[in-house]
Amino acid sequence: MTHIAKPRLHHPSLTRNAVGFTRRDYEGPVSTLCAGCGHDSISAAIVQACFEQDIEPHRVAKLSGIGCSSKTPTYFLGASHGFNTVHGRMPSVLTGAALANRELIYLGVSGDGDSASIGLGQFAHIMRRGVNMTYIVMNNGVYGLTKGQFSATADRGSVAKRGAVNVESGIDLASLAILMGASFVARSFSGDKAQLVPLIKAAISHPGPAILDVVSPCVAFNNHKGSTRSYDHVREHNAALNRLDVFSPAEPVSVDYAPGTEVRIEQPNGTVLLLHKLAEDYDPSDKAGALAHIQARETAGMVTTGLLYLDPGRRDLHGRLNTVAAPLARLDETALCPGAAALAAINDALR
Amino acid sequence: MTQKLNAINDFVVKFANVNGSGSASANELFARAILRMGVPVSPRNIFPSNIQGLPTWYEVRVSGAGHLGRRGGVDMVVAMNPETWKQDLAELTPGGYLLHDSTRPLPESAFRKDVTTIGVPLTAICNATYSDPRQRQLFKNILYVGALAQLMGIEPAVIETLFARQYKGKEPLIASNVKAMRLGRDWVRDNLPADICGLRIARADAVGDMIFAEGNAAAALGAVWGGATVCAWYPITPSSSVAEAFEGYCKRYRTDAATGKARYAIVQAEDELASIGMVIGAGWNGARAFTATSGPGISLMTEFIGLAYFAEIPSVIVNVQRGGPSTGMPTRTQQSDLLSCAYASNGDTKHVLLFPEDPRECFDFTAAALDLAERLQTPVFVMSDLDIGMNRRLCRPFAWEDGRRYDRGKVMTAEELEVGKTFGRYLDVDGDGIPWRTLPGTHPSRGAFFTRGTTKNAFARYSEEGADYVANMERLQKKFATARALVPPPELSPAGRPTAWGAISYGSTAPAMAEALATLVADGHPLDALRLRAFPFPDSVRDFILAHDKVFVVEQNRDGQMRSLLVNELDVDPARLIAVLHYDGTPITARFIIAAIRDRLAAGVVTPLERAVS
Structure with a gap:
């Protein structure tokens, strides 16, 4: 892999968002992933979502583990600090970063090997802990960088490129995240940008642990007949539960749908999510119902996508630790050091 | 009959107890009373990896000369555990003393002829005085402290002062403890010859302004005073009390008086991999962060420690050393993690280690480690051990100079970036091998970089070029040489x-x-x-x-x-x-x-x- 910078010249006619940035300002160097990789579509969706959400790029910290998916943070948000951590352990590093500075927006990027195999423990615990972040899993059911081994999310019966059949059952990270306490859980498909971009925007505006499981076909090792993660298979088996529109606090909320089919959800930061129901009976605030529905559809061979679960009331980690409003990283001696007199009192108590 | 041992302010007493019986606080009371008489002591807990029912010992060395190391040998045994009776008795120096509960008569064969047996009917006195079984158990411990005070010449007023301090605000507890202590004292005075014990405490002035502190609590204080705001940890003996003490001190000293909000964050992680990951994430983002662990935890952390070395992220690890993996002598002391810490992780790595000798240096070095970690942008280990960490040790008082500033190291500011100062994350601009860093969120368009292991050039661009790798490794070597002048000298x-x-x-x-x-x-x-x-x-x-x-x-x-x-x-x-x-x-x-x-x-x-x- 090499570093291919994109030219920084911007055409003067490029549209600027409310914070003065063009879409190009959210891009990174040229991707070195395979042509047609689903991950590049997700990167593009992240770029679009951040641009449309009027997020200043430097206020985002992007962290990833190891793998093809974890390479992508290089290719978007070039003006943000990024951190390629170790395999399967991005969640702990992101947790520490979030503890240090609660003012930034945290974007965790991982893959199915990184999150469901080597990193399943950290994945579960970051959801349970309630870290305020957006966690995107680029899920292709296969190891790319080591050339085609099954990952722990691969469906039982899925056929590898060289003919091996997967005999283990796959781990559904979305269901697991709901069980572990994530307060925003969604699934999407890298090939459905219209669904994906609003979900990323909604996840970023959610003040708690938000996870997006994005099915993202691997063109090199898992896009053949017999694979359950190929573009064709996912398109044919995508059961979208809903469509989402996201309105920033300043925007007027416009409704395009027929009355009675949408749900309006206001986020604590003023962002409004307008949920257009495609599956009439699906209620994303019902934890048990959501899990049952996802499991039933999975048994039928379908991939449920859309906003799967939302708990708008859960406090995040900082809320539960009751930390001060200022970032801990910015506190200085006056705020942190109790001083010589207090230490002398401790000495006295130890005599 | 062997000559009875006679010693003033220079002997070793070993208490043999059953753990979970409440003996620890009584034994510590004994040690503190001697300190209050101006005579140095050094106690050591010798305990099993167990909560209740197994043998536990508390060895107190009394040394008017101020020797605080373990001496070896035992001059008096307070034998409160029938199960270890034989072993405890066998350890006694000829001419030594055996203090035991004489409520139930024992055959002559249970004793040694060359030691002085001092029988006190502790259970009988307790049963006659208290009806509640728990009280009978707890006050039996206080009773033997009273007996020892009489035998050795420890002033009862000193013990009473200690009760008054320990139970301040709980007056009934003071009275009942004083009563139990006096029961033991009086029985010895009224029933035994005055010169039965040749081990005596004589008031002295050898303690001065020294404090009696535990290394783990001292390390926690060093972290509070040194400005640590993030602590991530996983329970492991003998280090758990570092994080627990940190939490206690933070609640007291770092809670905002106006809002009740915390100027710290403590997370008990799911394992040591996560705890060091959190420390690294916090350090990357500009907070002073630390973890406390022991050898097995270090083993789990090594990949991350290597990442912090190569990505140059400040992080502090307090390692309270013990034995090896699994049931690895968790309650016994060792200095056996030097190599695993000095060279932790894959690749060519070297780490800064600090070796505290006592609680005072646990305090000093933990605070210093937070400065060094940010100055050098690297992991720094405080290499304590169980002997220092989990025992109270007499040491110089903790000291802090008001006006002391934290060394936050080379962090480029938004203003410096704005005026166009060159920023290369891994560029050696000052000749000391230490590069400048930026924190996330600093500047809207300058100073952002991507943090990785070793595949990078001086400007943090992805590079697998051999020349870039070698240049970086040589700069890291230079940085390590710089560290030699910054760490505490021998x-x-x-x-x-x-x-x-x-x-x-x-x-x-x-x-x-x-x-x-x-x-x-x-x-x-x-x-x-x-x-x-x-x-x-x-x-x-x-x-x-x-x-x-x-x-x-x-x-x-x-x-x-x-x-x-x-x-x-x-x-x-x-x-x-x-x-x-x-x-x-x-x-x-x-x-x-x-x-x-x-x-x-x-x-x-x-x-x-x-x-x-x-």
């Missing part, structure tokens, strides 16, 4: 007259070493001594070794890990360094060191000496 104790012999020690070996050196000098064996306080080694360490024909390296592990580190890093002739090794899980003693060194000096031979058990 402490030299000259023999006072010319000698060809030297001795090197570090960490919790210090008090036993000092005592051994004094004895050896008095016996005509002068040695110059060097106490190492940090790795990397300053040049003075090499100079010290080269200035002596032979240097004993005294440490508490099997493999002579410090000796290996010295040979490896300083390229000195291994034949110059003679290993003196103690690693049975008990703290090293002056007697062991004296015997080992005296044997070598007498024999004049140079092969490394190893002896596992003192």
Whole structure:
């Protein structure tokens, strides 16, 4: 892999968002992933979502583990600090970063090997802990960088490129995240940008642990007949539960749908999510119902996508630790050091 | 009959108890009462990895001369555990004393003829006084403290003052404890000859302003005063009390008075991989962060420690050392993680280690580690051990100068970026190998970079070029050399007259070493001594070794890990360094060191000496 910078010249006619940035300002160097990789579509969706959400790029910290998916943070948000951590352990590093500075927006990027195999423990615990972040899993059911081994999310019966059949059952990270306490859980498909971009925007505006499981076909090792993660298979088996529109606090909320089919959800930061129901009976605030529905559809061979679960009331980690409003990283001696007199009192108590 | 031991302010008492019986606070009361009489003591808990029902011991060395190392040998046993009776009795020095509960008569064969038996009917007195079973148990412990006070001449008023302080605001508890203590005292006074015990405490003035503190609590205080805001940890003996004490002190000193909000964040992680990951994430993002762990935790953390080394992220690890993996002697002390910490992780790595000798240095070095980690942008280890960490030790009081500023290291500001200062994350602009860093969120368009392991150039661009890799590795080497001048220097104790012999020690070996050196000098064996306080080694360490024909390296592990580190890093002739090794899980003693060194000096031979058990 090499570093291919994109030219920084911007055409003067490029549209600027409310914070003065063009879409190009959210891009990174040229991707070195395979042509047609689903991950590049997700990167593009992240770029679009951040641009449309009027997020200043430097206020985002992007962290990833190891793998093809974890390479992508290089290719978007070039003006943000990024951190390629170790395999399967991005969640702990992101947790520490979030503890240090609660003012930034945290974007965790991982893959199915990184999150469901080597990193399943950290994945579960970051959801349970309630870290305020957006966690995107680029899920292709296969190891790319080591050339085609099954990952722990691969469906039982899925056929590898060289003919091996997967005999283990796959781990559904979305269901697991709901069980572990994530307060925003969604699934999407890298090939459905219209669904994906609003979900990323909604996840970023959610003040708690938000996870997006994005099915993202691997063109090199898992896009053949017999694979359950190929573009064709996912398109044919995508059961979208809903469509989402996201309105920033300043925007007027416009409704395009027929009355009675949408749900309006206001986020604590003023962002409004307008949920257009495609599956009439699906209620994303019902934890048990959501899990049952996802499991039933999975048994039928379908991939449920859309906003799967939302708990708008859960406090995040900082809320539960009751930390001060200022970032801990910015506190200085006056705020942190109790001083010589207090230490002398401790000495006295130890005599 | 063997001559009874007679000693004033110089003896060892060992309490044999059953854990979970409430004996710990009574035993500590005994130690504190002697301290209050102005006489130095050094107590040590010897306990099993268990919560209730197994044998536990508390060994108190009384030393008017101020020797705080473990002495070895026992002059009096307070035998409160029938299960270990035989073993406890066997350990007694001839002429010593056995204090026991004489409620149930024991056959003559249960005793030793060469020790003085002091029977006090503790259970009978308790049963006659208290009806509640828990009270009977707890006050039995206080009763034997009262008995000991009478036997040794400890002033009851001193003990009563301690009760008043311990139970301030709970007056009924003060009265009931005083009553129990007096019951024991009075029984001994009324029923035993006044001179039955030859071990006496005489009021002295040898404690001065010293404090009686635990190393783990001291490390926690160092983290509070040193400005740590993020603590992520996973429970492991013997380090858990570092994080727990940090939480306690933070609640007290770091809670915003106006809002009740916390100026700290503590997370009990799911394992040590996560705890070090959180520390690294917080350090990357500009907070002072630390974790506390022990050897098995270090093993789990090593990949991350390597990442922090190469990505150059400040992080502090307090390692309270114990034995090896699994059921690895978790309640016994060792200095056996030197090599695993000095070279932790894959790739060419080297880490800064600090070696505190006592709680005072646990405080100093934890605070210093937070400065060093940010100055050097690298992991820094505070290498404590169970002996320092989980025992109260008499030491110099903690000190802090108001106006002391934290060294936040080279962090480029938004203003510097704005005026166009060149930023290359891994660029050596100052010639000391330490690059500048930026924190996330600093500037809207400048200073952002992507953090990775080793595939990068000086501007943090992805690069697999060999030349970029080598340049980076050489700069890291230069940075490590810079560290030599920043870490605490070694402490030299000259023999006072010319000698060809030297001795090197570090960490919790210090008090036993000092005592051994004094004895050896008095016996005509002068040695110059060097106490190492940090790795990397300053040049003075090499100079010290080269200035002596032979240097004993005294440490508490099997493999002579410090000796290996010295040979490896300083390229000195291994034949110059003679290993003196103690690693049975008990703290090293002056007697062991004296015997080992005296044997070598007498024999004049140079092969490394190893002896596992003192």
